[in-house]
Amino acid sequence: MSSSVPAYGPDAPGRLAALADVTASDAALRRFLHGLPGVDAVGLEARAAGLGTRSIKTTAKAYAIDLAISMIDLTTLEGADTFGKVRALCAKGLRPDPTDPGTPHVAAICVYPDMVATAREALGEGSGINVASVATAFPAGRTALPVKLADTADAVAAGADEIDMVIDRGAFLSGRYMEVFEEIRAVKQACVRADGTVAHLKVIFENGELATYDNIRRCSWLAMLAGADFIKTSTGKVAVNATPPNTLLMLEAVRDFRDAVGVQVGVKPAGGIRTSKDAIKYLVMVNETLGDDWLSPEWFRFGASSLLNDLLMQRQKLSTGRYSGPDYVTVD
Amino acid sequence: MSEKSERPENSERSERSEKDGKAERTGKSGMAEQQARLAVFKTYKLYVGGKFPRSESGRVYEVTDSKSGQWLANAPLASRKDARDAVVAARKAVAGWSGATAYNRGQVLYRVAEMLEGRREQFVREVAEAEGLSKARAAAAVDAAVDRWVWYAGWTDKIAQVVGGANPVAGPFFNLSTPEPTGVVAVLAPQESSLLGLVSVLAPVIATGNTAVVVASQRAPLPALSFGEVLASSDVPSGVVNVLSGRTAELAAPLAAHGDVNALDLAGADADLAVELEAAAADTLKRVRRPAAEDWAAEPGTSRLTAWLETKTVWHPIGV
């Protein structure tokens, strides 16, 4: 492949079309997905753990902390969310550390569709921060397709820059891959705005429910073939969310997909990443699996909320030499 | 059950601990008493799910010195519900403990021996009182208990090599038998040997990856209850061992009939009770080890390990 194109760019559909035979039928898609190389769980976990022992110090740590902050999709996805809560979160995302204007802002604010307009307004124009909205009956995804599409269109209309959809895990687990594929395509269509521009689509697998690494690799390819701009580990609402091995596996999948198809897709681990130490481990995985091309908020995100304050405390520690405490960072 | 609701101020127990601690102090006269420091008594509690509850029944019974008959302490008189709670705790611990590597279990068991050795003096006193032994003989029993624990710590990663192995089946198959723990084992600890006997029946249960509900010696439960504190300060995960004190027959009946208990060690049951319990255990086809005359000081062999192991045989074809 001469050069790769971004999944959200105008050339991506053409590249994907070259693989149309793979997605021509349920049987063809199944054969393709089941023909991908297997994943040995022990080896995968050992590699992830090995990368986790990298010792990131001083200048490298400072770089990693700021990069991690800039990659956060600062998230609130609670039944108890209010306009006030969302505005506070937006303020936090814009100025994570009010005492240090040099602190980068986060990548996006991630909310439910009914909070998109509020977030959009709170962030204002030209903030550089995107509004991401979960959609398609997040987190379970158990509703009819028209409802999912309406949910998506509603969020896009309200001003969402990014849509985090959930796949139908039931369909995937029962082998109805084509159904999952078509649904992602349909949601992608619903991301098109009236003016022809598009909201970027992140596809959430819920790795904890897919259960096996082989499933996660197959689901990664399925979602990328269907046009995902990002693939995302999890909703944060189940017992097993992002883990270093399941994220490493998805990093390998986007790497292989770009090599094979020439389309670059982003990765977003979400849920369970709470400390700077954790976040740095993920950045090390990105660095040693994908390199510079993915080391930016354009291609890698953290779905997180409490992570931000830990990063800020570590950042303060680096600049002052003293350990910081929770009273020196702001609550959302 | 307790008739004496208050502890006598100048009990034998307080003097004893003073003597052990600071040598010469006769302590019978009122004058000497004034100068002697008043000992702090320990409240003996059950050990269930990594915590130290009193019996849910709120009952206690008096434990006395086996020689003098002097009151030593009140022990919890555990109930059927305590037994039920202990089984729940033991079941919850099965996945983690049986799934731990044999090496890890060995390290954890060895840690128990280290902790037991560190509390040697306390156990020598408790065993002497419990079993009416001289200090020297009690010390020998405690030392043997430590060494017994070390012996079983060493078995965790060896028993599979001794009782498992490849089977040369007549066909293109890989065939391997390996031992696996049976699950939750209810153990009636020996009545006479309060610590060495307890350790000798308990260690093999957990060395093999099972979890245990132990009913301590009815008459001499204090060393067993203190042993719960040793386990709690080692790296043994919560629920792997649960220690109950009380009437053996009262606690054994629900354990023998319990649908979530896999095996039953009757070491501490008398002949009549053993028959009754074995029959009750038959309903759920528990693995049962009958009581027998045992020399707790002798090398134990492997039979107490294999008693709580299932053998799993795996077949796999061989071919390109």
Next chain:
Amino acid sequence: MANNLFPYAPAPESRAIVDLAPSYGLFIDGEFADAADGTVFKTVSPATEEVLAEVARAGEADVDRAVRAARRAFPGWAALPGAERGKYLFRIARILQERARELAVLETLDNGKPIRETRDVDLPLVAAHFFYYAGWADKLGYAGFGPAPRPLGVAGQVIPWNFPLLMLAWKIAPALATGNTVVLKPAETTPLSALFFADVCRQAGLPRGVVNILPGYGDAGAALVAHEGVDKVAFTGSTEVGRAIARSVAGTGKKVTLELGGKAANIVFDDAPIDQAVEGIVNGIFFNQGHVCCAGSRLLVQESVQDELLESLKRRMGQLRVGDPLDKNTDIGAINSAEQLARITALAEAGEAEGARRWSPACELPSAGYWFAPTLFTGVTQAHRVAREEIFGPVLSVLTFRTPAEAVEKANNTPYGLSAGIWTEKGSRILSMANKLRAGVVWANTFNKFDPTSPFGGYKESGYGREGGRHGLEAYLDV
């Protein structure tokens, strides 16, 4: 793949944790002593060529003194109840765990291997090995060698420089558990951890003379092996020296175990889990700079997956970090000695001269010390020297095959037979291949895995006898 944005800052492990004396003696009969003839040698850090310490060099007279000390200690040690011997070994295991960080740094200094490996592999395995054999000491009657197997007497043990402390553990732990006493000679380039181990024995209160350590060269090793007071010889090292030892003990009553060289095939089928296979290949040949007798030095890859695999492998090799062994992020450290570097260099040049294609990722090597970049040879055939001779360095030769039968044939086409690797998701093929491979250890979908419970040792010219596991007891018992 570009890696410019996120360079890792140096993360050096502190060497202050190791208190190095300017000189060390021989450890005989519980005391440190000078060599009888006063000879010393210097041990250097292969990463910097800095002299770490001066060490007494054992000669024939010292070997004699040490063997006599071990002989004197033998009856008392053998007569101890197994449980008591076991408790000494448990003590040693615990002290090794407590001092693991110090010993890891020491080993990295003296050997040149990365701290990541000494910390995460060598030291945990060392302690585990003592822990495992400690438990056997009072259970020998259950090991399948009769009800009351007896020890042999004095074990003369000679170990190599690639895993100094781990090889010591493999030798000493089973010897002591079974009731033998020991005279051990560490390699001349890596004597320090064995001498620190002597101090561990003292902390553990081990009786005098049960363990004796004789730093020295090949002459001391030869004298030890030949000494008439030695009942058992255990050697890990080159096949050449192994042959000489086998000759030297001919006609004596000495029991011998030899763990020698290897030229392992790592066989990758087209249905392998590719990402994990790449990790296994890398771990197989670049672990410990390739200074591993069981290294997967011949990659046998099925032709249908060759291109894809090699591309992944090269990309992965580009991520290997070569440099300061004390840096916690270093993957590949220094070559252990100038002599070994010369040998690797010569064989790699022969590979090129014979027409194989040589490739290494771009990597900057330090100016001082002994270094060799991770290297890949493609287009290799069974006729090439790099496919036949043990290189004992970070050099991988790639060969191809078309069918399982061809893979077996090529894999077995060597005088060695220590280990082999198989990568396929098909279970029945793993077992079929394993049955046909003439090697003492076969790893499937993994490589270079070691465990105290698992026997290790070779077929053919890779030696005889097994170390580790229940089987490892046999070498030290009169059975």
